[in-house]
Amino acid sequence: MYYIAGLTSILPSSTQAVEGLVVFTAFRQFQNSLSRTRTIATVANAEAGPVRVTPTSFIGKIITPIHALSILIPPATYSLCVTFNRFAQPAWMQHMSLPDTYFIHENKVGLRVAACAATFMVLRFGARVLTHLGSQWHLIGRREKSRIVQTGPYAVVRHPLYTSALIQGLLFTLMTWSYAPLVGLGITTGASAVKVLVEEDLIMQDPAVAEEYRAYMQRVPARLVPFLW
Numbered sequence: 001m002y003y004i005a006g007l008t009s010i011l012p013s014s015t016q017a018v019e020g021l022v023v024f025t026a027f028r029q030f031q032n033s034l035s036r037t038r039t040i041a042t043v044a045n046a047e048a049g050p051v052r053v054t055p056t057s058f059i060g061k062i063i064t065p066i067h068a069l070s071i072l073i074p075p076a077t078y079s080l081c082v083t084f085n086r087f088a089q090p091a092w093m094q095h096m097s098l099p100d101t102y103f104i105h106e107n108k109v110g111l112r113v114a115a116c117a118a119t120f121m122v123l124r125f126g127a128r129v130l131t132h133l134g135s136q137w138h139l140i141g142r143r144e145k146s147r148i149v150q151t152g153p154y155a156v157v158r159h160p161l162y163t164s165a166l167i168q169g170l171l172f173t174l175m176t177w178s179y180a181p182l183v184g185l186g187i188t189t190g191a192s193a194v195k196v197l198v199e200e201d202l203i204m205q206d207p208a209v210a211e212e213y214r215a216y217m218q219r220v221p222a223r224l225v226p227f228l229w
Contacts, residue, residue, distance in 0.1 A: 015088065016086070017087075018109055019082050020087045021113065021116055022082070022112065022175045022176060023083055025119050025175065026075035026076075026078065026079045026172070029119060029168065030075065032127075040133070040134075043135060043137075044135045044136065044137045044138065046135075047135035047145070048144060048146070048147075050144060051141035051142065051143055052141070052143065053141050053142040053202055053206065054141040054202075055140060055141070055198050059194065059198065060140070060198045063195050063198060066191045067188065067192060067195050070185075070187035070188040071165050071168075071169070071184070071188055074169075074180065074181045074185075078093075078172075078176055078180075078181075089176075093178060096179045096180045098173075111177075112174060112176075112177055115171045115172075119171050119172075122164055122167050125153070125164055126164045129152070129160045130161075131152070132149055132151050132152035132154055136149050140195065140202075141202065142202055142203065142206050146208060146209050148213050150216055150219075155220060156222070156226055157223060157224055157225070157226060158196075158216070158220055158223050158224075159192075159196050159224055162224055163224050163225065165192065166188060166192065169181060169184065173185065192224060193229075200213075200217075
């Protein structure tokens with residue numbers, strides 16, 4: 001077993017307190033995402049006009065709802081079930097817990113608390129991404145006044161918002177100490193890969209930005225994960 005010295009005195013001693021912290025983090029994540037999405041959508045519509053080009057294929061039309069639901073359902077399910085179970089994981093959820101053979105209770109709690117803290121850092125990263133994306137935000141499509149965003153996180157990967165969603169999925173697995181979120185994360189990963197290809201196909205069909213995006217792809221080859229894909 002491994003022991004992290006000093007954690008016992010600063011970490012919540014009650015299991016309910018830990019579950020409450022996870023529920024609070026998930027709620028703040030949802031609240032933050034909803035608030036920022038509403039704000040950025042208003043800005044985008046005002047500054048860049050409405051979305052004028054959207055996917056026409058069946059996959060292109062359904063991939064955004066699939067992607068969004070795969071991100072939202074795991075934390076929503078966890079938060080509702082734990083809250084109505086008096087801030088304790090129900091039995092079916094406990095059966096899906098990650099193994100803790102190599103961790104004493106304090107270390108497991110420490111990792112869960114650290115994952116909650118890291119989630120707020122990822123939310124700040126997401127806010128930075130939206131700041132750079134600005135008027136070009138959309139669910140999927142091209143706006144009337146399209147341009148290619150290449151600054152900030154977009155200088156590292158071409159779709160940093162999706163990278164942020166994948167990191168949040170990994171952190172949620174640690175926060176809940178459960179295998180269950182990995183199901184949603186697997187769907188999110190697959191949906192992100194498809195959504196990226198659909199979006200980039202729409203961009204390359206836009207003569208106003210196609211050449212610029214082609215040059216951007218050569219300069220920033222990573223779609224989601226630097227040096228990998």
